[in-house]
Amino acid sequence: MTERRIRRIRQPILTAAKEHRQKATPAEAHLWEAxxxxxxxxxxxxxxxxxxxFILDFYCPREKLCVELDGPVHDGQQDYDAARTEALGRLKIRVLRFRNEEVLQDLPSVLRRIEAALDAS
Structure with missing residues (x-):
């Protein structure tokens, strides 16, 4: 059987994305509601x-805007995150990053920054 591919996406990535949707963090669930x-x-x-x-936390294909939420796991992977942002930039995808705490404690500010990024496109 051949490996299923959609837009150059391999099956393990599709499976992982589905699992991530089923196990949202509190910050992801909070932002998704907005x-x-x-x-x-x-x-x-x-x-x-x-x-x-890659699996993007939130993605607006029309505006090519990615919103990533960073929890404690990201504290030790700044180089990886920077390389990932650079790779997405080569695909013309803009990346906004927010800490989980920002989303949970000041959602209106996060939403204003997302709106500003949408206005800038």
């Missing part, structure tokens, strides 16, 4: 969306 259903200026976002070898 983004889902085109609540942000009528712009659709996707959650745990695969792009090549």
């Amino acid at each position: 983004l889902r259903g085109q609540q942000m200026r009528g712009v659709p976002f996707r959650r745990q969306h695969p792009v090549e070898r």
